[in-house]
Amino acid sequence: MSPPRPAPEALTRRRLLKRGLFGGALLALGGSAALATRGGLSLPLPPEGLQVLGPREYATLQALARRAFPPRPGWPDADTARVALTADGLLARGDPAVAKEVKDLLGLFDNALAGFLFAGRVTPFSRLAPEAQDAAFEAWRTSRLVLLRTGHQALRTLVYSAYYVHPAAAAATGYVPPEGFHDANAVAWKGEGPRPAPGPVTRKEGSTP
Amino acid sequence: MSGRIFTGDELTEDRVVTCDVCVVGSGAGGGVLGHELARRGLDVVMLEEGGYRTRRDFDMKEATAYPAMYQELANRATDDLAISILQGRTVGGGTTVNWCASFRTPPEILQRWRDVHGVKGLDEATLAPHWDWLEERLHIRDWPIEQANRNNQLLWEGLGKLGYSRGTVKRNVKSCAALGVCGLGCPTDAKQSMLVTLIPDAVEQGMRLFANVSARRLELDGSRVVAVHADVLDPRTDRPTGKRLTVKPKVTAVCGGAINSPALLLRSGLDGRGLVGKRLFLHPVVISTGRFRERVEAFFGAPLTVYSRQFIDRGPGKLGWLIEVPPIHPVLASVTMPGFGAAHQELMAQLPYANAVISITLDGVQPGDVGGTVSLRGESEYSRLKVEYPLTDFHWEGFREALKVAARLQFAAGAEQVLSPHSSPVVMRSEKDVALLDPAPYAPLMCRVASAHQMGGCAMGGSRETSVVDSTLRYWDADNLFVVDGSVFPTALGVNPMQTILGVAHWGSQHVAAAVGGRS
Numbered sequence: 001m002s003p004p005r006p007a008p009e010a011l012t013r014r015r016l017l018k019r020g021l022f023g024g025a026l027l028a029l030g031g032s033a034a035l036a037t038r039g040g041l042s043l044p045l046p047p048e049g050l051q052v053l054g055p056r057e058y059a060t061l062q063a064l065a066r067r068a069f070p071p072r073p074g075w076p077d078a079d080t081a082r083v084a085l086t087a088d089g090l091l092a093r094g095d096p097a098v099a100k101e102v103k104d105l106l107g108l109f110d111n112a113l114a115g116f117l118f119a120g121r122v123t124p125f126s127r128l129a130p131e132a133q134d135a136a137f138e139a140w141r142t143s144r145l146v147l148l149r150t151g152h153q154a155l156r157t158l159v160y161s162a163y164y165v166h167p168a169a170a171a172a173t174g175y176v177p178p179e180g181f182h183d184a185n186a187v188a189w190k191g192e193g194p195r196p197a198p199g200p201v202t203r204k205e206g207s208t209p
Numbered sequence: 210m211s212g213r214i215f216t217g218d219e220l221t222e223d224r225v226v227t228c229d230v231c232v233v234g235s236g237a238g239g240g241v242l243g244h245e246l247a248r249r250g251l252d253v254v255m256l257e258e259g260g261y262r263t264r265r266d267f268d269m270k271e272a273t274a275y276p277a278m279y280q281e282l283a284n285r286a287t288d289d290l291a292i293s294i295l296q297g298r299t300v301g302g303g304t305t306v307n308w309c310a311s312f313r314t315p316p317e318i319l320q321r322w323r324d325v326h327g328v329k330g331l332d333e334a335t336l337a338p339h340w341d342w343l344e345e346r347l348h349i350r351d352w353p354i355e356q357a358n359r360n361n362q363l364l365w366e367g368l369g370k371l372g373y374s375r376g377t378v379k380r381n382v383k384s385c386a387a388l389g390v391c392g393l394g395c396p397t398d399a400k401q402s403m404l405v406t407l408i409p410d411a412v413e414q415g416m417r418l419f420a421n422v423s424a425r426r427l428e429l430d431g432s433r434v435v436a437v438h439a440d441v442l443d444p445r446t447d448r449p450t451g452k453r454l455t456v457k458p459k460v461t462a463v464c465g466g467a468i469n470s471p472a473l474l475l476r477s478g479l480d481g482r483g484l485v486g487k488r489l490f491l492h493p494v495v496i497s498t499g500r501f502r503e504r505v506e507a508f509f510g511a512p513l514t515v516y517s518r519q520f521i522d523r524g525p526g527k528l529g530w531l532i533e534v535p536p537i538h539p540v541l542a543s544v545t546m547p548g549f550g551a552a553h554q555e556l557m558a559q560l561p562y563a564n565a566v567i568s569i570t571l572d573g574v575q576p577g578d579v580g581g582t583v584s585l586r587g588e589s590e591y592s593r594l595k596v597e598y599p600l601t602d603f604h605w606e607g608f609r610e611a612l613k614v615a616a617r618l619q620f621a622a623g624a625e626q627v628l629s630p631h632s633s634p635v636v637m638r639s640e641k642d643v644a645l646l647d648p649a650p651y652a653p654l655m656c657r658v659a660s661a662h663q664m665g666g667c668a669m670g671g672s673r674e675t676s677v678v679d680s681t682l683r684y685w686d687a688d689n690l691f692v693v694d695g696s697v698f699p700t701a702l703g704v705n706p707m708q709t710i711l712g713v714a715h716w717g718s719q720h721v722a723a724a725v726g727g728r729s
């Protein structure tokens with residue numbers, strides 16, 4: 001057989017758009033306050049405070065979350081589930097370099113100049129009408145630029161993870177952890193004294209001896 | 210002599226410890242190795258960058274499990290985010306969070322390692338007694354089809370209807386209540402992971418395990434590792450506390466798993482003549498989601514108990530695959546399911562009716578299929594690692610054919626709808642729609658790909674020109690440095706890798722032990 005060939009290059013103006021070079025410049029654009037002259041949405045900050053996100057990044061993410069989780073009976077909406085705040089907590093636990101990239105990405109996503117370059121619009125994402133927000137996010141998903149598809153994937157993963165870790169959101173899908181098995185007081189043996197016996201098991205169909 | 214498990218909050222001062230062997234990583238490879246060395250009476254120090262989480266922490270919630278027990282909070286991925294990577298980071302490593310499927314290595318893979326990669330002395334007969342011992346100690350037993358959950362039964366039925374080969378999976382469990390939350394940590398200690406079996410056994414025999422301690426760099430003097438420099442992490446924030454632990458061992462065994470082991474070597478300036486980090490294999494997976502009229506509840510019940518290797522060998526030049534089903538919990542489902550907004554919510558509302566078929570592709574066994582690469586983004590001890598895995602026409606052809614098979618299986622089992630993993634999914638309502646998969650877009654981020662099996666990066670082989678470690682798992686260019694985990698595989702396996710790693714570590718422990726006495 002012939003060796004596997006590299007995937008066809010998805011980008012057209014390949015030299016100009018080479019990832020890394022152009023990608024770096026784009027992210028810098030996102031992070032640049034000077035270019036983000038058109039103000040985005042501003043939301044009241046959570047009383048707990050933010051650990052990683054700035055107010056504008058927080059508002060941008062929450063605006064995206066509101067589109068991801070429109071009101072639905074029995075389901076918490078984006079504000080009830082406090083998606084952007086949870087995402088802020090997740091970012092704070094991870095690698096600071098990743099948090100910085102996500103902040104840059106959110107800056108780029110809401111940046112009016114970037115919107116103009118990619119889609120010819122001059123309104124920041126967070127201030128667009130709901131349908132236009134959907135279209136803007138969708139445009140990143142289907143972009144010919146791998147970088148924008150990557151950005152779409154990163155933001156989408158962040159809002160979905162932050163929403164579905166909320167117990168009410170998980171329960172709305174039908175998943176409720178089985179009861180009577182978790183023992184929050186079980187002894188965590190560290191080598192001192194005898195090893196505790198395995199946890200008590202409520203046997204049910206499907207169990208092995 | 211009784212050993213001890215220490216956690217980051219107990220390490221409030223810089224410490225220097227000496228020992229016979231420093232084992233970096235407590236997963237499938239490290240857990241077995243630590244045990245086998247302690248059993249021989251050697252003084253073992255084990256470092257684990259993840260926390261010491263036990264059943265008291267396993268509350269069966271994804272919110273708790275992923276940030277605490279997975280690499281990069283379960284968000285590890287290739288550089289372009291085209292392949293998401295699930296990998297353990299906790300005492301017990303992947304064995305604490307995996308789905309319990311236990312397979313011996315396929316003989317043809319061991320033959321390939323011998324014939325193509327020059328690995329010596331590692332065949333079925335050699336490994337058999339090691340596996341026998343492990344199967345006994347870890348209670349690896351068949352999980353009969355009658356006890357399968359509906360998710361697995363549907364696969365069984367689909368395979369039967371289409372006349373494909375099918376088998377039940379062995380699992381390393383004891384008194385398993387089939388809760389289905391293996392991936393979130395087993396709350397009853399039924400799963401016979403390293404966390405509850407060989408690690409405590411080794412501690413009873415004197416091993417010292419330091420959790421929340423991340424090995425940053427190996428210090429070399431000529432061709433010998435003289436120290437392992439590690440950061441103590443705060444168990445609550447996972448950030449370095451500023452305290453350092455320095456281990457001065459006679460022998461060092463790197464067991465951080467594929468991706469992290471090559472990264473540690475690279476941070477230490479050990480690039481194996483440019484081979485460290487190369488030949489990374491991910492068993493890239495595509496997922497086909499079926500919706501049934503009946504409740505499937507794929508989040509409950511033993512997660513993975515049926516398999517088929519019908520398509521593992523499609524002949525030269527073609528990517529083959531293994532077929533299984535995964536458990537389906539909300540967070541993982543949400544990032545995997547296509548769509549956005551109300552349409553996505555609608556899919557999530559149907560979660561109890563969903564079944565998923567995973568096609569786990571066998572990479573690294575076709576000429577020219579060299580897999581991916583682990584590298585560092587900068588020179589420093591703290592530079593982030595970078596995973597690249599080019600997906601080529603070769604992979605996309607395999608994924609497309611695998612998705613067609615998966616959809617047919619789901620329709621044969623009674624699915625009323627099947628969705629492909631494309632970011633704009635192919636929606637199929639009957640067998641005849643399967644052809645719609647042909648013209649769908651196959652490109653990074655247009656079609657979701659995942660991995661829960663990382664292998665390679667420090668490949669074992671017959672020559673220092675082509676491999677990183679020799680057939681005793683010793684790094685070619687250092688006397689007292691070994692790699693003992695999934696990173697030494699020269700190819701992927703085509704079966705779930707845990708038992709192969711356990712077996713190779715059990716077998717390889719003799720070489721590590723011998724090196725302590727200078728008799729390597």
Ligand SMILES: Cc1cc2nc3c(=O)[nH]c(=O)nc-3n(C[C@H](O)[C@H](O)[C@H](O)COP(=O)(O)OP(=O)(O)OC[C@H]3O[C@@H](n4cnc5c(N)ncnc54)[C@H](O)[C@@H]3O)c2cc1C
Pocket residue numbers: 233234235236237238239256257258259295296297298299300301302303304306307308309310311312392422423424425464465466467469470473513661662663693694695696704705706707708710
């Ligand atoms: C969700 C999931 C399901 C799976 N299901 C199955 C299954 O059903 N059957 C199966 O066979 N396999 C399964 N696997 C894969 C299997 O668990 C892994 O292949 C196996 O555990 C890998 O073993 P390892 O020793 O190579 O590395 P790991 O088990 O990953 O252990 C490496 C350990 O080293 C630690 N470490 C890394 N670097 C450092 C450092 N610098 N300092 C200190 N510590 C460090 C890591 O935190 C980790 O705990 C699954 C994996 C996942 C994530």
Ligand code: SF4
Pocket residue numbers: 309382384385386387388389390391392394395396397398399400510511512
């Ligand atoms: S299925 Fe069995 S092994 Fe897995 S978590 Fe539940 S009780 Fe534990």
